[in-house]
Amino acid sequence: MIQxxxxxVQRFQERIAAVDAAEARRRILQHEPAMLVAxxxxxxxxxxxxxMRLILKGSFVTTVFGREMRLGRSA
Numbered sequence: 715m716i717q718x719x720x721x722x723v724q725r726f727q728e729r730i731a732a733v734d735a736a737e738a739r740r741r742i743l744q745h746e747p748a749m750l751v752a753x754x755x756x757x758x759x760x761x762x763x764x765x766m767r768l769i770l771k772g773s774f775v776t777t778v779f780g781r782e783m784r785l786g787r788s789a
Contacts, residue, residue, distance in 0.1 A: 715773065716749045718742050722768075722775040729780040730766055742768065742775055749775070 718739050726738040733741070745762050752760045753773050760768045765781030 716743065716746045716753075716775060717773060718775045719777075722777050725778040729778060729783070742778065749773075 722742060723735050723738045726742060727733060727735070731738070731741070745760060745768060748760050748762070749768060749770065752770060758770050760770065762768065767779040767783070768775050769777045769779065
């Protein structure tokens with residue numbers, strides 16, 4: 715099971731869509747099947763079809779990057 719941090723929800727609202735927290739969490743979790751596979755492989759990032767990047771730490775989504783944002787060394 716994937717969990718979404720409050721920080722990831724806030725970043726989704728700022729960077730992707732200005733929606734309420736429940737909707738932001740729902741939109742992030744619609745990519746849960748891909749995130750579960752990524753977790754099994756030890757991946758730290760999931761690139762979604764819309765260009766959004768979900769940053770993982772284990773089974774937690776820690777932050778969200780938009781299409782135009784670049785990943786830093788720590789991501």
